[in-house]
Amino acid sequence: MKGYIFLGIAIIAEVFGTTMLKMSHGFTNLLPTIGLIVGMGIAFYSLTMCLRNIPLSTAYAVWAGVGTAITAIIGVVIWNDPFNIFSCIGLVSVIGGVVLLNLSKGQGKQTEGSH
Template sequence: MKYWLFLALAIVAEVIGTSALKGSNGFTRLWPTLIVVTSYSVAFYFLALSLKAIPVGIAYAIWAGLGVVLITLVGWLALDQKLDGAAIAGVSLIVAGVAVINLFSGAGGH
């Protein structure tokens, strides 16, 4: 169970880092840049720890899928980015894919 917690921490750190990317203005602003570098370092550290028990393909699919969903929500809620029907449908398919992996696949090692 702790490896799934490590994966969750990796996802949260990645979303924080990605959220700060825009504010870094191409890595020209110090504090947002430090948040990006620190967050991605933490994300990769916890992703690496999660790989001790979770297959790399499954961990990466969940990390990337949930990261896309969460950063889309951050963009919509905090950055006033608009989502059209196609974007909502695409994100919904990502959620469905992550759910199928977690609920029905034996490859996830749970």
């Protein structure tokens, strides 16, 4: 459970940092630049802490997948980024990939034990 709390913090901090990256306008706005550094620092620290309890493949897939989906939604809502059927299929594919990686955890252990 503790690993997933750290993973959630890592996702939120990474999405915050990525949003600040956009707002920094190429590191020309000081406060968003500081927010980017702090957000990414917290994200990587929290990701490291979650890896004490969660396998790397699962943690990274969830972190990247959920972070990508939330960041895409923020882009559409705040900055009017384009969203169409291809964007939707891409996001569904990312989320589906995360689900499949999580489902494969049990399958890998069964295969290893049978050798």
